[in-house]
Amino acid sequence: MLKLSNERIRILIVDDHPVVCSGLTNMLSARVGFEVIGSAASGEEALAVVQQDKPxxxxxxxxxxxxxGIAVMHALKHIEAPPRVIVLTSFEKDEDIYRSIRAGAQGYLLKDTTESExxxxxxxxDAGKRYIPRHIAARLADRMxxxxxxxxxxxxxxxLAQGSTNKQIAGAxxxxxNTVRHHVNKIMDKLQVSDRTEAVATAIRRGVLSGTD
Structure with missing residues (x-):
């Protein structure tokens, strides 16, 4: 939807940390042309606000x-005229970036990003373009x-991450x-590693597996 030049950008902040929401609200509300219409502490609450207030x-x-956040973006696809989305997160693993862009994010920023950025x-x-910082774009290109x-x-x-052997996996x-070995070889090939231990470590580092984060 085209916005008149004097209309403010209506923003909803979605984060489960009150301090983050408060800080962003204060920062953005002080900017000419921006209006923070509220905050939501969960994906479910965010979707309800989107339906009612249409940020x-x-x-x-x-x-x-x-x-x-990924589930929220998938749900937004079923809403008429959904808002645009910038992911603002502490996580910069390859898989987080890749899944976010695939889910429909138009921007991806880390929480240590400067106010001006x-x-x-x-x-x-808001103008309909993407905003992906260079270092994030490089990681996205590598993942793709x-x-x-x-x-x-x-x-x-x-x-494998739980320590199961091929025989245990086959039984489960x-x-x-042989089928398990085939899958393990395909996993190592796709992750570009040479053994099972490295496959698990690489998957955790890239965000394919959740690890302990």
């Missing part, structure tokens, strides 16, 4: 109790060069040892 843009955290990102994204793991491969990778999934 232009969401500043959206990724990790929240219940419905996370947050303002610039909001202005650019790698093939996605299949559902079965992710399942086996999670079991009711498949042959």
């Amino acid at each position: 232009d843009l969401l500043l959206l955290d990724l990790r929240m109790p219940g419905m996370d 947050i303002v610039a990102a909001i202005t650019v994204v 060069m790698r093939a996605d793991l299949t559902g079965r491969e992710l399942q086996i990778l999670e079991m 999934l009711d498949i042959s040892d």
Whole structure:
């Protein structure tokens, strides 16, 4: 929807940390042309506010109790004229960035981003363009060069992370040892690693597996 030049950008902040919401609200409300219409502490609350108040843009955290940021973006696709989304998060793992952009984020910022860059990102994204900082874009490009793991491969990778042997995985999934070995080899190939231990470590580092974050 086109915005008149004198209309303010209506922003909803979605983050489960009150201090973050308060700080962003104070910062952005002081800017000419911006209006913070409120904040939401969960994905479910955010969707309710979107339906009722129809903000232009969401500043959206990724990790929240219940419905996370990725799920929120998928849900927004089913809403008529959804707001644009900038992910504002502490997480910069390859998989977080990749999943966010695939889910529909038009921008991706870290929480240590400067005030001036947050303002610039909001202005650019509200105008219908993407805002992805250079170092984030480089990680996204690198991730897009790698093939996605299949559902079965992710399942086996999670079991490898739990310390399961091929035989244990085969028994749990009711498949042959040879099939497990085939999947493990495909996992290592896609993650560009040479052994199972490195596969698990790489998957955690990139955010394919959640690890302890």
